[in-house]
Amino acid sequence: MTKKYDTPLLDELEKGPFPSFVTEIKKAAAKNEMAADELGLLEKSFRDKVTYWKHGGIVGVRGYGGGVIGRYCELADQFPGVAHFHTVRINQPAGLFYTSEAMRFICDVWDRYGSGLTNFHGSTGDIILLGTVTDNLEAIGTIFSINGFDLGGSGSAMRTPSCCVGPARCEWSMIDTLDITYDLTQEFQDELHRPSFPYKFKIKTVGCPIDCNASIARADCSIIGTWKGPIAIDQDKVKDYVKKGMNIQEEIVNLCPGKCITWDGNNLAINDSDCLHCMHCIAKLAGALKPTPPFGATVLIGSKAPFVVGATLSWVIFPFIEMKPPYQEMKDFIRAATEWWSEYGKNRERIGELILRMGMREFLEAVGLTPTPEMVKEPRRDPFWFWKEGDLEGKPWESWLK
């Protein structure tokens, strides 16, 4: 019989139409001491408006530098079940596909070795298993490992790469996000489990510019599926949308950032050379418009949440790259970029922040890329001239002045 706490404040969170995490913790608390004490502690935290958790980043599984986030409770005497309440991150399958057998296995392990509380999934994408004790960590690591799972990333390391469902379920996916994520995860095992970077490094892959995984805002390296061919138009289907009440001029033409669409009331035309590949029109006119091959990806670098500097979106590095196995160009780029960052980055400085501090010129030189117009972030900025001493010896300005 587990302890029972009065939880009037938490009970409020069970009211209303939405699923409640409190209800779920209560279910776990009926059979698990850790979950019961977690409920009591949470009620106390709500009452006192104080958190009683301590962070301790020392515990882990031998050989791994990440995957376990140490948590201890300041009120261990009052709530002994949560004296240790470490979080374990398990590398999720690409696209978050599970068999029910795999789900049962994960839950059974966690009922036995942890609080029974899980979070599918954390922001990074990992399976999050909440609440266990230090003595159970080695057993948890071993059990998951021999059953085909592995710990995820945490700390100053490559974080578990993640992706959208991609071609498994989505007609718009222009790259095999699942295979790319699996391949990159295998390639960067060392970087994932042995933190050697100045800070975290996230890779997120999405199949199209709709960007369901928000990779452009959340990943240090965003891989976004795109197309190079013209957008195919089925005029009859466009007219069907008009019949159903869509205002093509207002909802499609006027919202095109490239101003490349025209509509004469009968025919839709797209000037593909001015298209910015935002995919707004394709998403709104599903079935009527379609991207055509060649397919590949746009690779961007540097987005992050606020820390050393404010939040940033990713910056285009490869306007178009063919994403075909074994993805060697992508792997070489990630290695070159992270080596440069490890060499010059300060503690807790993300790669995007280092690029802002040292300049895109330095970064492009380090990764061996030639600047292209697509890399220019804002007009009248980022000229990327790479003047070297040798260039100036020839006095190039003399010929320009003539």
Place this chain on the structure above:
Amino acid sequence: MEKEELKKQIYTLIEQAQGKKKYKQMDIIKHFRNLGVSDAETKEAIRELIDGGQLIYTYMGGSYIELATKLEKFEKDIFK
């Protein structure tokens, strides 16, 4: 430098820095690079020390490499 000697020197570096300075993996690599040891050799030696349980990765606002003995002391201290 022989691998065993390198491992010993890495361990000593971390041991002597205890309480004064925290080393990240790259700091150790740079330290031994200045002594003429290749990055790959240092990385391999660190890996063996971690896998052997003599050193551990810790996270305190960034990932560091510290003595494995720190864990026991840390858990004792945290419940004081």
